[in-house]
Amino acid sequence: MIPRKWSNRRFLVQLAAFLLLVVTPLLNFYAHWTFLQGWYQSFGIGDLWIVSPLEGLESLLITREPFGPLLVSVLPPIFLALMLGRVFCSWACPISFLSELSDRILNLFRRSKSPRKDVWKLAKQILWVALGLELAASLMLGAPIFVFLSPPGLVGRELMMWIFFRTLALEGVIIVVVLLLNLITRRFYCRYLCPLGGLLAFIGRWRHMRIHRDTGKPHCGACDQACPMGIRPSQDEGQSAYCWNCGTCVDTCPHGQLKFRWYVESRPSAG
Ligand code: SF4
Ligand code: SF4
Numbered sequence: 001m002i003p004r005k006w007s008n009r010r011f012l013v014q015l016a017a018f019l020l021l022v023v024t025p026l027l028n029f030y031a032h033w034t035f036l037q038g039w040y041q042s043f044g045i046g047d048l049w050i051v052s053p054l055e056g057l058e059s060l061l062i063t064r065e066p067f068g069p070l071l072v073s074v075l076p077p078i079f080l081a082l083m084l085g086r087v088f089c090s091w092a093c094p095i096s097f098l099s100e101l102s103d104r105i106l107n108l109f110r111r112s113k114s115p116r117k118d119v120w121k122l123a124k125q126i127l128w129v130a131l132g133l134e135l136a137a138s139l140m141l142g143a144p145i146f147v148f149l150s151p152p153g154l155v156g157r158e159l160m161m162w163i164f165f166r167t168l169a170l171e172g173v174i175i176v177v178v179l180l181l182n183l184i185t186r187r188f189y190c191r192y193l194c195p196l197g198g199l200l201a202f203i204g205r206w207r208h209m210r211i212h213r214d215t216g217k218p219h220c221g222a223c224d225q226a227c228p229m230g231i232r233p234s235q236d237e238g239q240s241a242y243c244w245n246c247g248t249c250v251d252t253c254p255h256g257q258l259k260f261r262w263y264v265e266s267r268p269s270a271g
Contacts, residue, residue: 006247010090011104014097021094021156025163039156040093041147042073049073052153053081053203054134054196058144061135078203082266085204089190089197090246094155095175096190099182115226118185122192124231124242131198146195151178186228191242201241205268209245211238212261223249223258233258240270 021040027033037044042051049069056074060066077088089096107113138145147153151174158172181188190197211233223233226248231237233249238258250258 004251006251010246011097011100013091014093014100017092018094018097021159025160029163039153039160040088041150041153041156050076052150052196053077054150054199055144055147057135057199058138058146061139062142062144077200081200081203082206082208084209084245085207086197086200086244087209088200089194090244093152095151095178095194096187098155098175098179099187099190102179102182103186115228116186118230120185120188121230124191126192127194127198127201127242130193131195131202134195149174150196151175151189151194152196186230190244191229197244201244204244205241206266207245207269208263208266209260210263210269211243211245211249212259213238214257214259217255217257219257220254222254223252226252 017040020036024036024038028037035046038049040052041055042049044050051070051073053074056070059070080087103116106116110116134146149171154169154171154175158168158175161167161169178189185191213233213236219234221232221234224231224235227233228246228248229242229244231240231242233243237243238249245260247260250260
């Protein structure tokens with residue numbers, strides 16, 4: 001069996017990121033310790049606030065007034081996406097963690113160890129449409145829709161609500177729907193519908209860290225079946241905007257054909 005080096009590392013990082021979402025409100029509520037605050041829409045570490053770039057962009061579009069502290073707060077995730085790509089999605093987002101966790105649980109009951117087949121494969125470009133529609137709707141309604149209804153944000157908000165008020169918001173049902181969609185197509189929401197994922201993928205077109213394929217080695221296509229985003233690393237789609245640098249294909253290739261590579265020169269990728 002091929003060791004799942006990157007997949008296991010990533011799962012541990014996802015778990016740590018999720019535990020941070022649990023521990024932060026627990027510390028706020030029971031110990032009145034507020035050095036850490038919020039969740040991954042807007043997370044405070046002391047005086048430093050890190051804000052999701054999509055929420056920042058929505059606010060900017062609606063208010064049309066650049067607000068200095070907000071612009072500074074969105075810089076860390078933008079910088080991360082420019083360097084490493086959409087790794088917030090694959091390595092830290094709570095929706096990604098819950099999807100991975102449910103996959104691992106489902107796999108315990110499956111006879112076949114090969115990756116699940118995707119029932120619906122839609123055009124990858126739908127992701128850009130979802131991003132455009134969300135921004136247009138926010139502009140038209142004059143309200144930051146994603147702040148209220150983003151599935152990754154809802155996970156943090158539901159945890160906070162449970163710890164503070166022992167109740168859950170109705171919007172939490174969106175999280176359940178997103179996870180159920182994974183049964184039809186792996187990472188359906190992340191592949192096609194998440195505006196935050198779309199924005200990070202767009203910024204990540206200029207990323208330095210990419211999946212490199214060694215063309216001198218044999219090709220069997222195992223990586224294409226394994227890719228949770230439904231792209232084909234065997235055709236160099238690991239270089240495209242749709243790759244979120246999860247490393248699953250690197251783990252899967254029996255010929256050692258794929259690896260992460262740091263590209264010094266930043267050039268926009270296809271997609
Ligand atoms: S696409 Fe959206 S829901 Fe999926 S991992 Fe990225 S931020 Fe989270
Ligand atoms: S190409 Fe590889 S690293 Fe990129 S999303 Fe697919 S499996 Fe993950």
